[in-house]
Amino acid sequence: MxxxxxxxxxxxxxxxxxxxxxxxxxxxxxxxxxxxxxxxxxxxxxxxxxxxxxxxxxxxxxSFFDDSDVYAREAKILIAKKNIPLIKDGMVILTGGGTSIIELVKQLPENLNATFFTISPFVAIELAKYPQVEVILIGGLFSKNSQVTYGGYVINQLLEINADLCLLGTSAIHPQDGLTDTDWEINQLKKAMFSSSKKAAILCISEKLDTSLRLKVASLDNIDYLITELDPRAEELNPYRVKTLQIL
CATH class of the missing domain: 1.10.10.10 (Winged helix-like DNA-binding domain superfamily/Winged helix DNA-binding domain)
Known part of the structure; x- marks a missing residue:
């Protein structure tokens, strides 16, 4: 090559x-x-x-604060806008980190009244711009690679939360393998986030569909919403049409 x-x-x-x-x-x-x-x-x-x-x-x-460097930014903005109807006043919401979540936060209604727990300092900074949003940053070790807090202390805090909705970006998703990642610590963190939430929404640009990495986070049956920039009726999404998963 x-x-x-x-x-x-x-x-x-x-x-x-x-x-x-x-x-x-x-x-x-x-x-x-x-x-x-x-x-x-x-x-x-x-x-x-x-x-x-x-x-x-x-x-x-x-470079979370430099829009010009965000890969597939237009697709992520569209995904964010499709996600907004899931977020209601009074909800307790748990978020991961990453550029898809940052774009989602930027699209929130200015008068939203909700509580957000997050493992991402960058997400917390964006959320702090909303006057009626309570922001709780879960502290612990900080991953320089993933830009989120992690470790046993963080997981213990997560397991004390009963969130209405968990919002996560993804590294890879596959019809058979489900949601996967490469980092063991981050994998355990995401599993704890699923356990701490009544429902989970995965934000995913279509290029990440049908891809799989080494470590499994969750099967499709554990995901409530899959949100891409595609039309929900698109053929590419047919393998993901399982009973418990709503495609937006």
Whole structure:
């Protein structure tokens, strides 16, 4: 595979999943670890990604306040607008982090009166702009890669919450494998968020459909709403039409 083809592949993985691991790229591309490290360094030097220990992060994943760097921003805004009717006054809502959730928060009604628990400092900052929204940031260890708090202390706090709705972005979703991720700590965190909520909504750009990563978070049966930028009747969504899942 030519270097440009490798670079294109890496950037697609970055844009879809927000981060990549060097070890995964070595297996997927069947090249040496040194080759991947050089590729990531070159892409970082070009300003296309942020190189971190063990892999790389999307630039948009770290630049939450710079709209110009958000991948598929128009699709995420459409997803956010479709999600708004699920959020009602008086609700207790639990959110993850990521650019899809940030775009959702920006679309909230100005007079919304609700309580939000979040594991993302960036989401908390956006929520703080709403005068009638109570914002509770769940503290703990901070993941430099995922930009959220994590760990046993965070999970213990989550399990004390009884939220009406959990809002999560996703790295990958698949009809058979369900919701998946790559990071063990973040995986446990998301599972706790599901357990702490009456209903769960997954915000997902269509490019992430039919993709699967190493660690399972939840099956489709555990998800109440799947929200993409596609028309809910789109053929691409047919494999996700299970009894308990509403597609928006």
């Amino acid at each position: 030519l270097k440009k083809e490798r670079h294109d592949f890496v950037m697609r993985q970055i844009n879809l999943h927000n981060r990549v691991l060097t070890s995964d790229l070595v297996q997927l591309l069947n090249v040496s670890e040194d080759t991947i490290r050089r590729d990531l360094q070159e892409l970082a030097d070009q300003g296309q990604l942020s190189k971190v220990h063990g892999g790389a992060l999307s630039k948009s994943y770290q």
